[in-house]
Amino acid sequence: MAGLSLEHVGKKYPNGYEGVKDFNLEIADKEFIIFVGPSGCGKSTTLRMIAGLEDITSGTLKIDGKVVNDVEPKDRDIAMVFQNYALYPHMTVYENMAFPLRLRKVEQSEIDKIVREAARILDLEKLLDRKPSALSGGQRQRVAMGRAIARQPKVFLMDEPLSNLDAKLRVQMRAEISKLHDRLGATIIYVTHDQTEAMTLGTRIVVMKDGVMQQVDTPSKLYSEPCNLFVAGFIGSPQMNFIDATVGEAAGKITLTFGSNTVTVPDSKAAALKPYVGKVVIAGIRPEDVVEEHEYAEGKTLSEKIDATVTVYELLGSEAMIYGDVDGGQISAHISATNPVRTGDAIKVAFDVDKLHVFDKDTELAIVH
Ligand code: ADP
Numbered sequence: 001m002a003g004l005s006l007e008h009v010g011k012k013y014p015n016g017y018e019g020v021k022d023f024n025l026e027i028a029d030k031e032f033i034i035f036v037g038p039s040g041c042g043k044s045t046t047l048r049m050i051a052g053l054e055d056i057t058s059g060t061l062k063i064d065g066k067v068v069n070d071v072e073p074k075d076r077d078i079a080m081v082f083q084n085y086a087l088y089p090h091m092t093v094y095e096n097m098a099f100p101l102r103l104r105k106v107e108q109s110e111i112d113k114i115v116r117e118a119a120r121i122l123d124l125e126k127l128l129d130r131k132p133s134a135l136s137g138g139q140r141q142r143v144a145m146g147r148a149i150a151r152q153p154k155v156f157l158m159d160e161p162l163s164n165l166d167a168k169l170r171v172q173m174r175a176e177i178s179k180l181h182d183r184l185g186a187t188i189i190y191v192t193h194d195q196t197e198a199m200t201l202g203t204r205i206v207v208m209k210d211g212v213m214q215q216v217d218t219p220s221k222l223y224s225e226p227c228n229l230f231v232a233g234f235i236g237s238p239q240m241n242f243i244d245a246t247v248g249e250a251a252g253k254i255t256l257t258f259g260s261n262t263v264t265v266p267d268s269k270a271a272a273l274k275p276y277v278g279k280v281v282i283a284g285i286r287p288e289d290v291v292e293e294h295e296y297a298e299g300k301t302l303s304e305k306i307d308a309t310v311t312v313y314e315l316l317g318s319e320a321m322i323y324g325d326v327d328g329g330q331i332s333a334h335i336s337a338t339n340p341v342r343t344g345d346a347i348k349v350a351f352d353v354d355k356l357h358v359f360d361k362d363t364e365l366a367i368v369h
Pocket residue numbers: 013014015017018019037038039040041042043044045046
C-alpha cells in the first residue's frame with residue numbers, strides 16, 4: 001500500500017474550463033480519504049487525474065514518493081471501482097475476479113489463492129460459480145470490489161460506487177466498505193456527493209466547491225469547526241441554521257441581535273467578534289443545538305429565550321424536527337418525539353451558545369466556532 005501526494009494539481013480542459021484549481025493534499029498510507037461536494041465541483045476530475053485517465057495540466061502527483069504524472073494508468077498500481085460496475089456477463093464471479101490477473105499472466109495456482117482470499121473477505125465464496133445476472137445489485141457491487149482487491153493495488157479509487165444501489169443496500173455496502181478498509185489496511189480515495197456517506201466512511205474528508213478545495217479534516221472536526229459558510233451548510237443534515245445578526249457590545253459582553261432577539265455570546269467567543277461590533281455577520285447554529293423550552297437541560301450554556309412559531313412539524317422516529325419563524329429569521333430544531341410541540345404552536349427556544357458559529361458576511365469565512 002502507499003501514500004500519495006498532490007502538489008498544486010490543476011486541470012484545465014481543452015475548452016479553457018478549469019475543473020480543478022491548485023489542489024494540495026498529502027494522503028498517508030492506509031488513509032480512507034473522501035472527496036465530497038456538489039455535482040460539478042471537480043471530484044471525479046481529481047480522481048481521474050490520480051488514476052491517469054485524465055491528464056494533469058499543472059502540478060505534481062506522487063505515489064509512494066515517485067512522480068507519476070506521465071505514468072500510464074495501468075502502471076500506476078491503482079484499482080478503480082466505478083458506479084457502473086461493468087462485470088463481464090458471460091463470466092462467472094470467479095472469472096470476473098480472476099480476469100485482471102490472467103491479463104497479467106499470473107500463474108493459475110496464484111490466481112486461485114488471490115481470488116479465494118478476495119471472495120472470503122467479501123463473503124462471496126458461495127457465489128463464485130454464478131454469472132452476474134444471477135446476483136443482486138449489492139452482490140454485483142461486491143464482485144466489482146473483489147476484482148479490484150484481486151489486483152492487489154497500492155491504492156483503491158472509488159467513484160460513487162454505491163450510487164446505483166437502493167437506500168437499504170447502500171447502508172449495508174457502506175458498512176462493508178468500512179470493514180473492507182479495516183481488513184485490507186488499504187489506501188482508499190472515494191468520491192461521493194453524499195455527505196452522510198462521507199461522514200461515515202472517511203478518516204479524512206476533502207470538501208470541494210467549484211474546483212477548489214474548501215477544507216480537509218476529520219469528519220468530527222469538519223462538523224464542529226467548518227471553515228466557511230459553504231462547508232457549514234454542506235456538512236450536516238438537516239442543515240445548520242443561518243441568521244443575519246448585528247454584533248453589539250453591552251456591559252462588557254458581546255451580543256448578536258436579530259429582529260427583537262438578542263443572544264449573548266460566551267466569553268470564549270467574544271474576542272474574535274470584537275472587531276465586528278456594529279457590523280452584520282451570519283450566525284450559525286445546528287438544529288440539535290437549538291433547544292426547545294420543554295427540553296431545557298442542565299449542563300448546556302443556553303442563550304436568552306427566543307419566541308418562535310412552529311410552521312412545520314416532522315416526526316422522524318425517536319426524534320422530530322420543527323421549523324419555525326423567529327423575529328429576524330427562521331429556525332429549525334431537533335426535538336424529542338415525546339415533546340408535545342406541534343405545528344402552529346407559539347414556543348420558546350434557546351441556543352446552546354457554546355455551539356454557536358459566526359461567519360463573516362463578506363468573505364463567508366468562519367470568525368469563530
Ligand atoms: P464532479 O465529479 O464533482 O461532479 P467533475 O470532476 O466531473 O465534477 O467536473 C468538474 C467540472 O469540469 C464540471 O463543471 C464539468 O462540467 C467540467 N468538465 C468535466 N469534463 C469536462 C470536459 N471534458 N471539458 C470541459 N469541462 C469538463
